[in-house]
Amino acid sequence: MIRFENLSVTYAGARAPTLRDVTAEVDEGELCLVVGPTGSGKSTLLGAACARVPHFSGGTLAGRVVVAGRDTRDHLPRDLADVVGVVGQDPLAGFVTDSVEEELAFGMEQLGVAPALMRKRVEEVLDLLGLAALRGRPLADLSGGEQQRVAIGAVLTAQPRVLVLDEPTSALDPAAAEDVLAALARLVHDLGVTVLVAEHRLERVVQFADTVIALDDAGHATAGPPAQVLATSAVAPPVVELGRLAGWDPLPLSVRDARRVAGPLRERLTTAEQIAVPERAPVGPAVHPQPALTARRLDVRHGDVHAVRAVDLTLRAGEVVALMGRNGSGKSSLLWAVQGQGPRSGGTVQLADGADPAGMRAAVARRHVALVPQTPADLLYLPTVDEECSAGDEQAGVPPGTTRGLLDLLAPGTGVDHHPRDLSEGQRLALALAVQLAADPPVLLLDEPTRGLDYTAKAGLAELLARLRSRGRTVLLASHDVEFVARCAGRVVLLADGDVVADADAATVLRDSATFAPQVAKILRPLPLLTVADVRRALEPVGTGGAS
Template sequence: MTAPHPGEVRWHDVGFAYPEGPPVLDGVDLVVADGEVVLVVGGSGSGKSTLLRTVNGLVPHTTGGRFRGAVGVGPLDVTGLRPRDLAGAVGFVHQDPEAQVVVDEVEHDVAFVLENLGLPEADMRRRVEEVLDAVGIAALRHRSPSTLSGGERQRCAVAGALAAAPAVLVLDEPTSMLDPQGADDVLAAVARLADDLGTTVVMAEHRLERAAPLADRAVVLADGRVAADGAPGPVLAGDPGAPPVAHLGRLLGWDPPPLTVREARRRARTTPVALSPSPVPDPPAPGEPLVVARGLAAGHGGRTPVLRGVDLTLHRGEVVALVGRNGSGKSTLLRTLADLAAPEAGTVDRRGRVALVPQDPSSLLFSPTVRDEVAETCRLVGRDADEVEPWLARLALTDLADRHPRSLSTGERQRVAVAAVAVGGAPVLLLDEPTRGIDATSRAALEAAATAHAAGGGAVVIATHDVELAARTATRVVSLGGGEVVADGPARQVLSGSLFAPQVLRVLPPHLTVAEVAAALPTRTGGPR
C-alpha cells in the first residue's frame, strides 16, 4: 500500500463536543489531497474552526471535550499527537491573532517556531526575511505586537505560520481583520506556497470574494457535517456568502454565475444588461450633530501620534463606514470618540452617550448566558429589561439566549457583544470590525440593526475593511490614511474613487449593490443584496 503524501489530510468519522456542550462535529469524513487548496465555508457555529483545529491537535488536546474518530496528516496519526509534535508539519493561523503572540518583538515572534524546530541560524534569518516580505510587514520587524493594530497582528500570525514551510497550512479566517491590500498580499503569499511548493492549504473564510478564486475545492459544513463538497463555482453559487458578482450573475441569469470581477465583466460585455436610466438613490439628509470632534491628535503615549488633526462630525440618521489600511488609526479614533482614550490635542463634544463595541468581543462578555449578558447592560444603565428580547431577535440570537457566550463561535460572540452594547440605548454606536468572522446571515442581521438604529434617530460608525458592507449599509464613508482624514463624503462618491471599489460597481457602474441592479431592471426582479 502506498504511503500517504506528506500534505494529505484525512478525517474519518470525526465527532466532537466541547465539555458539557452539544456536538459540534458529527461524523465528518473528508480527504484533502497533497497540494490541494480547500476552502471550508458554513454559517457561524457550523463547526469550521473546530474542524480546522483537529488538524494540529488543538482539538481535543487543548480544549478537552468528547472526541471520536481519527485525523491523519501524511503518515502521522494526529489523534495521538499534541500541537507541539506537529509544529513542523502543520502551520496554523488562529482566528484570534493575539492567541499566537509569544515574543515581544515581531521578528523574534516569527522566528519562535524555527528556534523550536532547531533550524540553523542562517536558515532562520533567510526564512524570516522571506515571510516578512511576503506578507508586507518588514517595516514592523522591531515593533512589539502589543503596539500593532489587529490587522497587523493578523499578518504577523500568518508570517509565523509560513516561516516553518509546513506541508499543511491551516488558516482560520486569515483575512478577517485585513485591509483590502493586506488581504491580497496574504492570499497571494498563500497562493505562491500552493503553486510553487505544493503546500496543502485548508482555509476557513467568510470573505469569499477574495478566497474563492484560490480554491481547488469548496466544502460546506452545516450542523457539524459535510453538506456539500466540490468545485468552488457550483458549490458556492447559491451560498448566502458567495461573492456579490455570483449573486449578480444569478439575478441576471448568467449560467454558471461568475466568482470573480474579471469573469463578471466579461459576461457583462458579451451579454449586455439593459438597465433603467432612473437615477441611483441619494443618501438621506443627515440630522443634527451628535458628536463633533475637532483637531484630534491621539496615540499610545510617547510615540508619534496615531491620529493627527482629525475633524469629524456624526449626525443623526447616519451610518458611517470608517475605512483605511491597518494601522491608519481607525480603532484609536473610535476609542477617542467613546472617551476611552484621552486625546493628546483637540476636542470631542458629545451630545449624548456614545457606546463602543471593540474588535475583541470576548472583552465584554462575562455573564453565564447570552440573555444575562444583554440584561446586565440594562441593569447597569437603568433601562427597562423589556428591550432584551427585541435585541436578541434583531441580531438572530434568540436560539442562543441560554448558551454561555464563551461557548459560541467568534461570529456569534460578535453579535452578542453588539446586542449587549446596543441595548443600553446610546444614541451613537461605534462598531470596530463587527463583521469579523461572521457569516452572511449574521452580517445581514447586523446591517439591518445598524440601519434601523440610524433610522430611529441614532448614528452608527462601522470601522471596517469590508467595502461590500460599506456599499450596502453606509450613507457616508470616511477614509483614514496615516492618521488623517483623506476622504469624507457620500458612500457612492468615496467608493467610486477607490481602487478597492465594491464588485458590482466595477461591473455595472454606477450601481453599488445587487439590490440596486435589481431595482434598475425593466421588469423588477428580486434578489439578494
C-alpha cells in the same frame, strides 16, 4: 494530505453534535475553503485538522482525521508541529514574544532550525507579507491587521506542509488581504503547501480556492469544486449572488470572469429607470440637520506614532458613517478618542447637549457614546451568555429579554448556557454588540463590527443599523469590509496616516476606488451600482428574468 472520514464532534453538555458525519479530502498542494454560517462548526473542523480537537478542546470525536498519514486520534498537536502550522482568529492570544522579529523566529527556535537559516527565512517572510518596516516594533503596539500579518508570518517561517488558518483576512484592509492571499497562493502553487482556511469574507478568497467544504447549521458538510458547491450554498460572495441573479452558467468566481460575461446585463441595466439613483438599502428618513457629535482638531499620539492628526469630524443624527483606510491609518485611535476613554493629545469632542464624553464616568458615557472594540471579549466577563444578557438589560435599564432579542437578530441560536469564551468569534462580537445596543445610545461606535460574521449575520446587523438610523441614532463604524459598507453606509470618511483624505457620500468614495470598490461596482463599472440589491432594484421595472 488531509482526510476527514465520517467525522462527528460533540462537546460536553451540548444537545447535538457540532459536526455530523463529515467526509472530505484535501489533496496535497490544494487550497480548501471552509464556509458556513456563524457557529456551524468551521473552527471545530479546523481544530480537528490540527488535533486540537478533541485533545485540547475536549468533547467526543467519532470517525477519523488523517493528516500527512498521521491519525489525529493517536497524535497530539505537538506531534503534528513539524507538518501543520495554525493561525487562529485572535492573533494576540497566540503571541509568545514581545517584538515582531522575535515572534517570527520563535517557532523555528522550537524546531531547532539553524541560526543562519532562521535569519534567511525571517527576511523572506518580512518581504512576503510587507512587514519589514515593523520588524522592531512591539507586538502590543501594532494594529489588529498588522498583528494578523505577523501571526501568519510566524507560522510561515517554520515552512509547514499544511497551513490551517481561521479567518486570516478578517482584520486586514483590502490591499493587505490581497497581499496575504497572493502569498498563500504562491505557497500552494510553487511549493505544494496544503492550505485549509475558514473565511467569512468569501469575496476575498473564493477565487483562490481549489475545493470548498460547506457546512450547514446542523454540522453536515458538502464538499466539491467551488462553483458547484457555492451554487446552492447558504453563503456566497457577491459575485456568485450576482451570477445567480443574472442566470450565469457556469457561475463566475472572480471579478475578471464576471466582467467577461456581464456585457448583456450591463446593457439591460443601462436602460433601467432607476439606474441613475441607486438607493442604499435599507434606508431611513433624511438625516437630521443637527450634529449628534462634533470633533475638532482631534489629535492622538502613541509615543512616537502620530496616529490621528488634527481631524475634524461632524456626525449628524440619523447618519451611518464608515471610517475606512489601510491598517494603521488611525481608525481605532480615532474611535477611542471620540468615545472619550482613549487618549487625546489635543482637540475637542462635543455631543448634542454640549458635553464631552471624556468627562463622564464610563458607565454614564456608554449611554451617550457606546463603543464595541475589535476584541469584543474585553466587554464580556460573566460565565454564561444568559448572565451577560441579563446584566446588559439591568445596566441599560431596559425590560428583560431586550439584549437577548438583539443577540438573536445578530447570531440566531447562540446557546444561553455557553461561556462567552466558548463562542465563535462572530458570536462573541454579536453578544458584545447586543450588550452595548441595549442602552440605546444616541451615538454608536463600531470597530470592525463584521469580523467573524457570516453574510446572514451581516444582513441582520445592516437591518439593525437601518432601524437605528430611522430612529435618529448615529453610527460611526471602522471597517475593512467594503461589501458591508456599500450596503449600509451613506457616507465614507477615508483616513491615511492619521489624516482625513476623503469625506463624501459612500457611492462616490467606493465606486471610484481601485482598493475599496465592492465586487458589483468592479464588475458593472462604470454604472453607479454597488451591491446586488442595487442591481435587483434597478432591474425591477424591466423584469428580473435571467440575464445572460
